Amino acid sequence: MVEEIQMWTEKYRPKQLKQIVNQKEIVNRLESFVAQKDLPHCLFAGPPGTGKTTAALCLAYELFGEYFQGNFLELNASDARGIDVIRTTVKDFARTMSLGEIPFKILALDEADALTTEAQQALRRTMERFTRTCRFILIVNYSSRIIEPIQSRCALFRFPRLSREDIAGMLKFISDKEGVKLEDEGIEAVLYVSEGDMRRAINTLQAASAYGESVNADSVYKVTGKARPEEVREMLELSLRGDFVQARKKLHELLINYGLSGVDVVRQVHRETFNIDIPETWKVRIANIVGEIDFRMSEGANEEIQLSALLAQFSLAGQEIGKT
Amino acid sequence: MSLPWTEKYKPLGISEVVGNEKALSELVGFLRSWRRDASKKALLLYGSPGNGKTVSVYAAARDLGFEIVEVNASDKRNLEMIQRTIGSAATMSSLFPVKGKVLLIDEVDGLSGTEDRGGVGAIISVIKSSEHPIVLTANNPWDPKFSSLRQYCEMVSFDKIRAPTVRKVLRRICDREGIRVDDSVLEALATNAEGDLRAAINDLQALSQNKTELTMEDVVLYSRDKIRSIFEVLGKMFGGSEARLIVDDVSSTDVDYELMIHWINENIPQHMSDAKELSDAYDMISRADVFLGRIKNRQHWGLLSYVFELMSAGVSLSRTVTKPHFVKYQFPSWIRNLSKTRVTRSKLSSIGTKIGNKCHTSSSGGVEHYLPYLEIIFQADPKRAAKISKFFELEDELIEKIAGDKKTHNKITKELKKE
Numbered sequence: 011m012v013e014e015i016q017m018w019t020e021k022y023r024p025k026q027l028k029q030i031v032n033q034k035e036i037v038n039r040l041e042s043f044v045a046q047k048d049l050p051h052c053l054f055a056g057p058p059g060t061g062k063t064t065a066a067l068c069l070a071y072e073l074f075g076e077y078f079q080g081n082f083l084e085l086n087a088s089d090a091r092g093i094d095v096i097r098t099t100v101k102d103f104a105r106t107m108s109l110g111e112i113p114f115k116i117l118a119l120d121e122a123d124a125l126t127t128e129a130q131q132a133l134r135r136t137m138e139r140f141t142r143t144c145r146f147i148l149i150v151n152y153s154s155r156i157i158e159p160i161q162s163r164c165a166l167f168r169f170p171r172l173s174r175e176d177i178a179g180m181l182k183f184i185s186d187k188e189g190v191k192l193e194d195e196g197i198e199a200v201l202y203v204s205e206g207d208m209r210r211a212i213n214t215l216q217a218a219s220a221y222g223e224s225v226n227a228d229s230v231y232k233v234t235g236k237a238r239p240e241e242v243r244e245m246l247e248l249s250l251r252g253d254f255v256q257a258r259k260k261l262h263e264l265l266i267n268y269g270l271s272g273v274d275v276v277r278q279v280h281r282e283t284f285n286i287d288i289p290e291t292w293k294v295r296i297a298n299i300v301g302e303i304d305f306r307m308s309e310g311a312n313e314e315i316q317l318s319a320l321l322a323q324f325s326l327a328g329q330e331i332g333k334t
Numbered sequence: 335m336s337l338p339w340t341e342k343y344k345p346l347g348i349s350e351v352v353g354n355e356k357a358l359s360e361l362v363g364f365l366r367s368w369r370r371d372a373s374k375k376a377l378l379l380y381g382s383p384g385n386g387k388t389v390s391v392y393a394a395a396r397d398l399g400f401e402i403v404e405v406n407a408s409d410k411r412n413l414e415m416i417q418r419t420i421g422s423a424a425t426m427s428s429l430f431p432v433k434g435k436v437l438l439i440d441e442v443d444g445l446s447g448t449e450d451r452g453g454v455g456a457i458i459s460v461i462k463s464s465e466h467p468i469v470l471t472a473n474n475p476w477d478p479k480f481s482s483l484r485q486y487c488e489m490v491s492f493d494k495i496r497a498p499t500v501r502k503v504l505r506r507i508c509d510r511e512g513i514r515v516d517d518s519v520l521e522a523l524a525t526n527a528e529g530d531l532r533a534a535i536n537d538l539q540a541l542s543q544n545k546t547e548l549t550m551e552d553v554v555l556y557s558r559d560k561i562r563s564i565f566e567v568l569g570k571m572f573g574g575s576e577a578r579l580i581v582d583d584v585s586s587t588d589v590d591y592e593l594m595i596h597w598i599n600e601n602i603p604q605h606m607s608d609a610k611e612l613s614d615a616y617d618m619i620s621r622a623d624v625f626l627g628r629i630k631n632r633q634h635w636g637l638l639s640y641v642f643e644l645m646s647a648g649v650s651l652s653r654t655v656t657k658p659h660f661v662k663y664q665f666p667s668w669i670r671n672l673s674k675t676r677v678t679r680s681k682l683s684s685i686g687t688k689i690g691n692k693c694h695t696s697s698s699g700g701v702e703h704y705l706p707y708l709e710i711i712f713q714a715d716p717k718r719a720a721k722i723s724k725f726f727e728l729e730d731e732l733i734e735k736i737a738g739d740k741k742t743h744n745k746i747t748k749e750l751k752k753e
Contacts, residue, residue, distance in 0.1 A: 016721050016724075016725035017704070017725070020693055059703075089696045089697050128631075217710040220714040254612055262668060269679065270702070311630050318599055319619065323613050326610055328609070
């Protein structure tokens, strides 16, 4: 018996390009690659949950068919970071011949923006040397984090956030299949909290359905209340109020209890800065502070020290906002 | 110095090992009833350092008349090495089936980095082909890189040794060595060791060199020595007014600078309460850390002096408003939290890796995008939780972590048994 897939994000992940919702233009271009049986190096950029990894998988299924296994390798740069992996695993895969009629393999490198500049340089050389036998699909949130020479060697695909209709359609489809009663206000609530992120929408739906037969606004907000810790916002507010020591305590909780990486924290802080109640001009100044620390974190040795510095800067900003 | 007391007073048989009765009987049972076709051919003993894992294996082997073939973390542990030492010992039994053997792979968490590439795989293949029981020890088996290894092992947890038990062992040693000592002194040593019997015995030996009597004063001085030097440096640093002197003070200690930067980070807010001071001081320590990163990433050791200058004088001279005052320095909470939560963090990352394997994401992606929802499902729907646990191939300890509490965990375990 084939074991049933338990996570709905996987169970309902599209298997063919044409099943991918919304990203019509992207899908058209990718389908033409399949028709021509050729592919340039690609850079898939876009926010989480917009179908980047799925598109790479579907593309490979359709190009390779039964030879998918040996010809497609998915690596995650945030797990396999560093120059060593590029030098060995990637190279070993890239330089050997493909099976079947397609003369190249595909290597999808997820979260490629986690690679250091040195590793990207090594990657660039590998991409160049083995173009004949291997095409790369680099998957990132921000294309700007990829070095210029790699960007110029790739066809860029920008994945926009998914529309409300597309997510709603998927939610209804899954609920039907799973026998979940999904109320209209439940859909609204999921759409609101998922911000165009399909993965978050589906996970929210699945978790909310665990509370009972029907998914409504209450069960959805119960899920998001638990799943999205308020700690980031609280930390931000504490530091702006000048309570550095308590803010730092919250920081430690986020890094340790929630297992967030320093980059995750900065990303979430950045997202929050535009939601908090401060003068508009200060929102940009705060973003500037966040950006500087984000940069220093990529150069520095200790994320915790850099993030503490971020909170100290916020304390000062908070004081100055108070004076205005 | 004569023989280390940890060697001299090593238990010779299982009956002399203290603590962990249940784990010990599992160990002996495993060795006694081991068969080539057993479903789990290896035993993984895990727990914090100094609670008797390795010693127990030796004691049990002695009781049963087994010979031990050992590899430990100090050996270079790549594929070749493991197969050469243990692999041959594992399969050569048929030639001389005189005496039973146990293969001991000590401190598997010593496996790391490129040097040990393939090490885990090598151990697994040795386990599969072994003609002898294999016992592994580890401090923290929840690291994702061991997830495949765990499937081949029966897991046995060793707990910390309770302070009264440690005290009894110390007392026995003192009696044999002819050292006069009060119970309260041994109590202090035992508490200090936090469940690490080996550390307690080592402390006792270090303290009682050339002595026939041990007092509370000896113990207090011993444990405070190291901490005190950090306090002194911090006091001079935050109180100083001359950049050169401050830098000299901080760089002349034997405290490691990577630790020092955390001590400074922890204690800045105690010396500076003004937001401008705080922000300036943190800008300096943040710059120091950037230089530290450049040193680490690019081996530019010449940059080290900037690290010292920025983190010491740079931080200290940012204080312009707050008056100098006495501060009771705190141990870096970040480091304390890190070491307290090491096991939790590896469990999280193990869970993340298992999710990532099935859901096309990284280990941290698994933790960020899936784990919060799994926690909700585990709480609300044990039946589904059981199915999900099976789907991700989660081990019991990982299920317990996601479940969050005992009651939920029990419910899920019950559902799993029904499956």
